[in-house]
Structure formats: structure tokens, C-alpha cells
Amino acid sequence: MKKKLLLISLDAMIGKDIEILKTLPTFAPILEKASIVKSVETVYPSMTYTAHASIVSGTYPEKHGVITNEVFTPLMNKAPWYELRTQNKAQILPELAQENGYSAFINSWPTLVGANVDYVIQRAGIHYPKEEQESEIRKNSNAVLTQEMWDYCAEAWTLPNYYSTDKFSALASKYVINRYQPDLTLMHMTLPDHYRHSHGVLSEKLVDAYKYLDDMLAIVVDELKAQGLYEQTTFVFCSDHGQVDIDMSVNANKLLIENGLLTVDEEGNMTDWQAYVQSSAVSAHVYLKDPTDQELTDKVYQLLNENRELLYIEHIFTREQVKKTYRLDGNFTFVLEAKEGSSFGFNIMADYQNPIMNEDYRVSRGTHGHIPSKGEQPCLILSGPGVLEGKELSVAKVVDIAPTCAAILGFEMPEADGRVLREILVD
Structure with a gap:
């Protein structure tokens, strides 16, 4: 049998x-x-x-x-x-x-x-x-x-x-x-x-x-x-x-919009982009339209690094770092990890910091997407x-x-x- x-x-x-x-x-x-x-x-x-x-x-x-x-x-x-x-x-x-x-x-x-x-x-x-x-x-x-x-x-x-x-x-x-x-x-x-x-x-x-x-x-x-x-x-x-439990969400794409790297219409639809942050709840993938553009890569990294406190960023990993450490690879350029108690939202028209919302798993009371040890x-x-x-x-x-x-x-x-x-x- x-x-x-x-x-x-x-x-x-x-x-x-x-x-x-x-x-x-x-x-x-x-x-x-x-x-x-x-x-x-x-x-x-x-x-x-x-x-x-x-x-x-x-x-x-x-x-x-x-x-x-x-x-x-x-x-x-x-x-x-x-x-x-x-x-x-x-x-x-x-x-x-x-x-x-x-x-x-x-x-x-x-x-x-x-x-x-x-x-x-x-x-x-x-x-x-x-x-x-x-x-x-x-x-x-x-x-x-x-x-x-x-x-x-x-x-x-x-x-x-x-x-x-x-x-x-x-x-x-x-x-x-x-x-x-x-x-x-x-x-x-x-x-x-x-x-x-x-x-x-x-x-x-x-x-x-x-x-x-x-x-x-x-x-x-x-x-x-x-x-x-x-x-x-x-x-x-x-x-x-x-x-992990969270008490707020962050809109990292607002920073890209304000710096001309992401364009949206009045209804919040993306019309053009040079960079974009895709939420995976407590983490996020940062994509560049041209990942071979070193000037763009440096500009986006500098923006994110200078605004760590505003965006509640704990880590900014390069593609090479996450491949070596976590065996994760893709067409992204960076991976962001949020600080304790926060996650990355999906609404690109939201404010920088926003309350939790149980209708969206990425920004609900409990969520995931974090590094495995958390x-x-x-x-x-x-x-x-x-x-x-x-x-x-x-x-x-x-x-x-x-x-x-x-x-x-x-x-x-x-x-x-x-x-x-x-x-x-x-x-």
C-alpha cells in the first residue's frame, strides 16, 4: 500500500x-x-x-x-x-x-x-x-x-x-x-x-x-x-x-514624487517613473527604470539614506547584499527594511506617516515581510x-x-x- x-x-x-x-x-x-x-x-x-x-x-x-x-x-x-x-x-x-x-x-x-x-x-x-x-x-x-x-x-x-x-x-x-x-x-x-x-x-x-x-x-x-x-x-x-505588530505605515513614494522621480496624475495613477518603492509590508523593493544608470542609483540611495528618520528605514540593502545574506534576487536595486512598529504602505498619494488600516494586509495591526530573524x-x-x-x-x-x-x-x-x-x- x-x-x-x-x-x-x-x-x-x-x-x-x-x-x-x-x-x-x-x-x-x-x-x-x-x-x-x-x-x-x-x-x-x-x-x-x-x-x-x-x-x-x-x-x-x-x-x-x-x-x-x-x-x-x-x-x-x-x-x-x-x-x-x-x-x-x-x-x-x-x-x-x-x-x-x-x-x-x-x-x-x-x-x-x-x-x-x-x-x-x-x-x-x-x-x-x-x-x-x-x-x-x-x-x-x-x-x-x-x-x-x-x-x-x-x-x-x-x-x-x-x-x-x-x-x-x-x-x-x-x-x-x-x-x-x-x-x-x-x-x-x-x-x-x-x-x-x-x-x-x-x-x-x-x-x-x-x-x-x-x-x-x-x-x-x-x-x-x-x-x-x-x-x-x-x-x-x-x-x-x-x-510583527505595527502602529503606523510609511509612504516612501512620496519622497520620490517630491523629487521628480515618480509622476502621478490627479487621481493618483502613475504616469511616468524613474524610481518606485514596491511595498512588501515591513520591507520594500526599490526599482529603477534604468538600473544601469549609476547617477540615478546614487541619487536614489542618497535620498533614501538622508531621509531614514522620515521614512522609518532600519536598513537599506543593495541587491548584492540581500543575495548574499538572504538568497533573494530580482530586478530591484535596493531593499528597504522598516523600523520596529512600522511598515511600507501601497498608497502613493498618502502622507509620509499614516495610521494602520486593517483593510490592507501591508499596513494592518499585525503584518509581515520582515527579515526572518524578527x-x-x-x-x-x-x-x-x-x-x-x-x-x-x-x-x-x-x-x-x-x-x-x-x-x-x-x-x-x-x-x-x-x-x-x-x-x-x-x-
């Missing part, structure tokens, strides 16, 4: 959340037999799409190319997100699993629209309004999404956003497990991230988020039990990033066949997750940057 593995990303889960999970009826029995890593080093910037690309490929952004959530697109106020499998340049766990004889199911995992696996249910990113979700899901999924399946999951859309998307994911997994019993399933659940954005990193309300997710996990677990698959399934719960750290939980019971590692990296999952299933990921966590696996 083939091995089964269920990899679930609980967005923004941190090490301190494990104590909550131990009290919940569906999570608790799984954690009783688990090995745990309470502190997992994420990637830079610590953004959902960047980290999920690293988790599923075992590689750093310099290799897979997903360098933040949104693709830098000059003169567009609403940039597209890194949704497509083709935008992730690295090998990925589910496609390699299929090459090694396993069936795979991708359920709402960021960056994998169009992945070459048997079953793909790819809801739109949570940045899409609820009313646009159905058309995006139908466009992004493959033939496994039949009308019967859609009707089966329809009750999810009676719920508020985030609750609805997580319930859709749970019901979709139940449906696919019932009919196809995939060997490898990837799921992404979003509610902890939403609660932290809205209420703060260590809000007591997180208990409510995990109670809801426990109910969603029960939908999947009950189906595994009904199919006789529960005992042979290895559960891997991972996280993409932690968060704030509360993500964690990793493994339980089931192939995993030792009761082991605890002090540290690991998000790039270790995919090669470790591959090892549990019995194959390798030769291009991964991460390692197999053999110290918590059965020989």
Missing part, C-alpha cells in the same frame, strides 16, 4: 500556537504522536507567496523567483500576484511525487495555478473579493473541479470571507479524498493570518481561529478514517511566516508513519520541509536547497 502524506500550511502559525492546538479535539491526537520544530527560519521577504514557493520547492527566492506577493508591474495601480506555476522556476514537491509514481492533489496552495498534477483545486488568492472567488476558482482549477464538486462545496460561500475559503478547502479535500484517495495532498488554510492582521500577533482571539480550523481539519480527518486511510497518513503542519517564528509539526514520536528540534528552515516530505514518501528532491530532517524520521 502506498504511503499517504497530507501537507497543510496554516498561514502565520507560530511556535506559541502549538499549545492551543494541543487543547483541540482533532489536532490533539495528532500532536500526541508528533515531532515538533518550534522555530522555523522563513525566507526574505517573509511574504505568503514567497514562503509558499520556498516550502513547496525547498529552494530560496533567488532560485524559484517568487520574490514577494505581487509582480512588479510599472504604471499599474493593481499589480498581478505570483499565482502561476510557471512563475516558480524550481522543481516542486507534488510534480516530483507524480514522477515517482504518487498521485498528487493541490488544494489552494499559493503560486501553483497550472501545476502538472492529477488534481488541482486552486481558489483565487485571498486578496480577491468574495464575489470573484467562483470565477477565479473555475479558471484556475483542472478537470477535477466538476459541477458536482462545486455544488458539494457550495455551502462554504454562505460564510464570511476567510471562513468561506478555508471551509471550501476542507470540503474540496473531503470530496477528492472520497473519490480519488490521492497519495499527496497540499492544503493552505488562512484564518490565523487573517486574525493576526486584524487583532495583533498575540491576540487571545487566535483561539477562536484555531477552534474553527480544528472543525475544518475534522472534515478531512473524518473522511480519511471513512476511507481507512487515517492510520497510514503522515500529517505535516507547516507555516510560512510569523508576524518577531514570532513559524513552526513545523510532523506526525504519523515515517516520523519519530516526541522529538523536538530547536530550529529548521522552511526550505527543509519539501525534501523532508519527499524522504517520508521515499524519493529525493535533488535541486532543493534545504535538507532532510532525518533526526526526526524513522530510519
